[in-house]
Amino acid sequence: MIAEENLNPFVVALAQFDRAAAHLDLDDGLKELLKTPKRQLVVSIPVKMDDGSLRVFEGYRVQHNVARGPGKGGIRYHPDVTLDEVKALAMWMTWKCATVNLPYGGAKGGVRVNPKELSQGELERLTRRYATEIMPLIGPERDIPAPDVYTDAQTMAWIMDTISMFKGYTELGVVTGKPVELGGSYGRQEATARGCQVVIREACRALGLALNGAAVVVQGFGNAGSNIARFLHQDGARIIAVSDSKGGIYSPRGIDPEAALQHKAQTGALHGLPDTETISNEELLELPCDILVPAALENQITRRNADRLRARLIAEVANGPTTPAADDILSDRGVMVIPDVLANAGGVSVSYFEWVQNQYGFFWSEDEVLHHLERIMTNAFHEVRATAKRYGLDLRRGAYILAIRRVAEATRVRGIFP
Numbered sequence: 001m002i003a004e005e006n007l008n009p010f011v012v013a014l015a016q017f018d019r020a021a022a023h024l025d026l027d028d029g030l031k032e033l034l035k036t037p038k039r040q041l042v043v044s045i046p047v048k049m050d051d052g053s054l055r056v057f058e059g060y061r062v063q064h065n066v067a068r069g070p071g072k073g074g075i076r077y078h079p080d081v082t083l084d085e086v087k088a089l090a091m092w093m094t095w096k097c098a099t100v101n102l103p104y105g106g107a108k109g110g111v112r113v114n115p116k117e118l119s120q121g122e123l124e125r126l127t128r129r130y131a132t133e134i135m136p137l138i139g140p141e142r143d144i145p146a147p148d149v150y151t152d153a154q155t156m157a158w159i160m161d162t163i164s165m166f167k168g169y170t171e172l173g174v175v176t177g178k179p180v181e182l183g184g185s186y187g188r189q190e191a192t193a194r195g196c197q198v199v200i201r202e203a204c205r206a207l208g209l210a211l212n213g214a215a216v217v218v219q220g221f222g223n224a225g226s227n228i229a230r231f232l233h234q235d236g237a238r239i240i241a242v243s244d245s246k247g248g249i250y251s252p253r254g255i256d257p258e259a260a261l262q263h264k265a266q267t268g269a270l271h272g273l274p275d276t277e278t279i280s281n282e283e284l285l286e287l288p289c290d291i292l293v294p295a296a297l298e299n300q301i302t303r304r305n306a307d308r309l310r311a312r313l314i315a316e317v318a319n320g321p322t323t324p325a326a327d328d329i330l331s332d333r334g335v336m337v338i339p340d341v342l343a344n345a346g347g348v349s350v351s352y353f354e355w356v357q358n359q360y361g362f363f364w365s366e367d368e369v370l371h372h373l374e375r376i377m378t379n380a381f382h383e384v385r386a387t388a389k390r391y392g393l394d395l396r397r398g399a400y401i402l403a404i405r406r407v408a409e410a411t412r413v414r415g416i417f418p
Contacts, residue, residue: 009088020400043133064090071107074148081110096341098403131162140173173358176351185354186366193227195346198377212236214290225295229257249276294321316340339396
């Protein structure tokens with residue numbers, strides 16, 4: 001019988017920290033400081049619904065660590081959001097920013113809501129009220145939100161406008177992931193997938209795996225998942241399966257991601273695409289493939305299914321899809337896992353570019369954005385791989401050692417106030 005794992009995201013995040021920090025010479029007090037969120041805000045969000053009724057939602061904003069710079073992290077709208085999940089996501093943002101060496105700390109926000117059940121007007125009112133409730137914590141020099149699960153450029157535009165109304169002037173830099181018309185950066189929409197494409201290419205070279213013709217499975221078909229499917233398809237890979245929250249589709253001959261996107265836009269789901277068969281998300285993960293891309297939610301690869309996965313390379317576009325126990329199983333089997341703090345760092349990297357452009361009032365072309373993104377992601381992959389090799393560990397612990405060392409050094413140099 002397989003022992004149960006504790007799948008609380010914050011417990012997983014703490015375990016990942018401990019497994020890497022054990023290889024660093026850090027005293028217990030510093031370890032405790034690096035594990036503990038700096039600020040946690042829980043807010044009530046009353047919203048007048050279209051039918052005249054009043055509903056109250058719960059929202060969160062957590063700043064995990066700001067030793068290296070302002071907090072940075074997305075805002076997600078999901079019915080299962082919890083404070084512990086947001087704490088974990090904020091901690092992962094700290095390590096992610098440090099892994100790719102951005103001058104940011106980690107933060108995250110969330111609202112417990114099913115956005116699919118709300119009208120556009122209700123979503124706008126919820127967003128604007130949430131923005132006013134977290135306003136004491138956010139700002140271009142303090143904490144800069146961005147889109148995440150079920151939030152987008154429109155959500156960020158509402159937040160930017162709300163904060164600007166209180167300030168009395170337009171505050172472009174308070175969020176990133178905005179529409180280009182409102183100070184957003186070219187390339188931001190596809191940034192997470194572009195960054196993942198870069199590190200998958202580097203990993204394939206390291207493994208001697210030809211990306212052209214490789215069989216790819218993508219779990220999750222939102223912004224990041226659909227775009228990485230498109231980009232790998234353009235690289236010549238064969239996308240054999242994709243899925244969304246309602247289930248997946250499979251075709252060993254390959255799926256055209258554009259056709260899948262069009263079918264989903266027309267029908268609301270992936271299933272039913274001609275020449276494909278319907279499969280569950282669980283079955284999708286266990287398909288034989290060269291590259292598996294988890295791009296959904298946390299805890300998809302666990303002790304229960306890790307030994308049945310048949311991919312050579314796993315690239316974590318989602319945050320926290322693999323548990324520590326699953327990491328050990330995959331490592332023992334020789335499966336390379338590009339951890340989330342590296343694989344999906346393209347989004348925060350281009351968010352950083354957007355923030356810089358807002359601060360200077362000088363904007364870059366898409367070619368410039370993609371050039372800088374490729375440089376950052378390529379350098380980060382090789383730094384992480386070199387660290388992992390030096391310690392004889394997997395890439396996740398290599399990334400964490402690199403990131404924790406950077407944050408610990410910033411903390412040491414700054415000192416503890418007072």
